[in-house]
Amino acid sequence: xxxQTIPVDDFDLVIIGGTGDLAKRKILPSLYRxxxxxxMPENARIIAxxxxxxxxxxxxxxxxxxxxxxxxxxxRNKKKIETFLERLTYIKLDATGIEGWKELSQxxxxxxxxxxxxxxxxxxxxxLAERLMKHKITDENTRIVVExxxxxxxxSAQSLNAVLARCFREDQIFRIDHYLGKETxxxxxxxxxxxxxxxxxxxxxxxxxxxxxxxESLGVEGRGAYYDKSGAMRDMMQNHLMQLFCLTxxxxxxxxxxxxxxxxxxxxxxxLDPILEGDMxxxxxxSDENGDSYQNESGNPASTTESYIALKANLSNWRWVGxxxxxxxxxxxxxxxxxxxxxxxxxPHSIFEDSQDLKGNVLTIRLQPDEGIxxxxxxxxxxxxxxxxxxxxxxxxxxxxxxxxxxxxxxxYERLIMDVIRGNQTLFMRGDEVEAAxxxxxxxxxxxxxxxxxxxxxxxxxxxxxxxLMLLHKDGRRWREIT
Ligand code: BG6
Numbered sequence: 001x002x003x004q005t006i007p008v009d010d011f012d013l014v015i016i017g018g019t020g021d022l023a024k025r026k027i028l029p030s031l032y033r034x035x036x037x038x039x040m041p042e043n044a045r046i047i048a049x050x051x052x053x054x055x056x057x058x059x060x061x062x063x064x065x066x067x068x069x070x071x072x073x074x075x076r077n078k079k080k081i082e083t084f085l086e087r088l089t090y091i092k093l094d095a096t097g098i099e100g101w102k103e104l105s106q107x108x109x110x111x112x113x114x115x116x117x118x119x120x121x122x123x124x125x126x127x128l129a130e131r132l133m134k135h136k137i138t139d140e141n142t143r144i145v146v147e148x149x150x151x152x153x154x155x156s157a158q159s160l161n162a163v164l165a166r167c168f169r170e171d172q173i174f175r176i177d178h179y180l181g182k183e184t185x186x187x188x189x190x191x192x193x194x195x196x197x198x199x200x201x202x203x204x205x206x207x208x209x210x211x212x213x214x215x216e217s218l219g220v221e222g223r224g225a226y227y228d229k230s231g232a233m234r235d236m237m238q239n240h241l242m243q244l245f246c247l248t249x250x251x252x253x254x255x256x257x258x259x260x261x262x263x264x265x266x267x268x269x270x271x272l273d274p275i276l277e278g279d280m281x282x283x284x285x286x287s288d289e290n291g292d293s294y295q296n297e298s299g300n301p302a303s304t305t306e307s308y309i310a311l312k313a314n315l316s317n318w319r320w321v322g323x324x325x326x327x328x329x330x331x332x333x334x335x336x337x338x339x340x341x342x343x344x345x346x347x348p349h350s351i352f353e354d355s356q357d358l359k360g361n362v363l364t365i366r367l368q369p370d371e372g373i374x375x376x377x378x379x380x381x382x383x384x385x386x387x388x389x390x391x392x393x394x395x396x397x398x399x400x401x402x403x404x405x406x407x408x409x410x411x412x413y414e415r416l417i418m419d420v421i422r423g424n425q426t427l428f429m430r431g432d433e434v435e436a437a438x439x440x441x442x443x444x445x446x447x448x449x450x451x452x453x454x455x456x457x458x459x460x461x462x463x464x465x466x467x468x469l470m471l472l473h474k475d476g477r478r479w480r481e482i483t
Pocket of ligand 1: 235
């Protein structure tokens with residue numbers, strides 16, 4: 001199978017925050033890989049803007065090192081790296097002052113698509129939008145890309161949306177959630193809507209429950225100061241897990257376009273029941289053998305911020321009423337593993353003696369690592385001696401099915417940045433969607449802030465706090481292993 005690359009229109013991409021971590025680790029390496037894939041027009045340019053004093057040469061050296069650090073060695077090619085670096089321009093810019101704006105405006109080419117990537121702290125999103133307007137740098141075709149976090153509650157998301165709406169049309173605003181750019185997440189839509197097999201079963205009549213897990217093995221690392229103000233609810237649940245949940249639960253859109261897909265996702269969020277107090281568990285990792293606890297790593301010894309959250313979400317609509325969705329995410333857990341597991345109901349009646357072994361099928365979509373799809377099936381154990389049943393996986397790892405090279409998936413940012421240039425918003429969040437997600441999580445956060453309850457402790461390298469087991473046990477279910 002040969003990957004198809006559809007070239008995009010000529011563009012000037014301005015990365016505001018061009019010296020930051022995201023630019024270095026993700027945005028520029030992704031752009032380099034798109035150059036290698038032949039998708040970037042020859043004249044397309046990248047303008048990095050930031051506060052630091054970098055000469056053009058210093059910036060190129062800085063990015064050369066970033067490519068060395070963050071692009072796999074087999075994808076690095078000296079000549080291509082140099083050609084890529086030639087596309088870069090660095091501008092010293094004061095996001096809230098006057099320095100650099102004139103130069104930025106003069107550096108943009110007429111006729112090219114202009115995209116501004118706000119790869120900066122959230123407090124600068126609104127001022128940046130306003131500056132772009134004030135300096136008349138934008139036109140009809142301008143696009144802005146806004147990173148997460150998009151607000152920290154409903155009120156702040158609404159006020160950010162209001163500022164952006166004063167400066168841009170909704171179809172110019174690209175709110176990024178990098179989970180939507182992951183190949184396997186897009187595959188979830190292909191699995192559901194390009195195969196006739198599953199959709200008739202995709203409802204509460206046949207599905208017992210769904211488990212969505214995004215487990216990380218690393219702790220908060222160097223991001224303690226940011227993370228401690230967010231916690232797992234704001235950092236992961238309100239956005240990444242919510243998106244996975246929406247794509248799993250939504251009705252088939254009539255067509256695969258931005259308006260239809262986002263309308264369907266919004267309906268899912270609006271059909272969510274409020275979370276009951278007993279249907280949620282917050283956790284925080286305690287110290288490991290090196291004494292590294294969450295509280296140490298976050299730099300806040302009295303922190304009550306959660307590094308783990310698990311909850312049970314119920315949807316009040318025809319398709320899903322009675323089928324709970326259990327969502328969990330956490331840091332410093334046993335493994336890095338993300339999956340969506342659709343647990344089908346047990347067969348209604350067994351004709352076999354060995355019936356205690358009859359279990360419902362489980363369809364698992366593995367997002368990372370080892371991307372693939374797995375369906376657990378019950379078969380007869382081989383050999384004589386009666387009808388003994390056993391469970392086996394019908395396993396499709398993308399690496400096996402597509403070959404190692406094809407399965408070497410593009411990074412989420414590669415796809416998403418090219419979609420910005422194309423003007424395709426299907427894999428970006430709409431303003432009302434973000435607000436609806438906050439409207440659902442806000443009362444939960446407020447309730448626990450009011451109660452002052454401390455998160456349950458869990459051991460680094462474990463499956464999370466014991467209390468989270470109870471969340472499923474009380475419903476007669478159990479979490480899947482984090483392997
Ligand atoms: C980010 C969160 O959005 O996603 C991080 O801020 C988290 O805390 C990361 O580690 C996980 O992304 P991925 O692609 O590594 O699963």
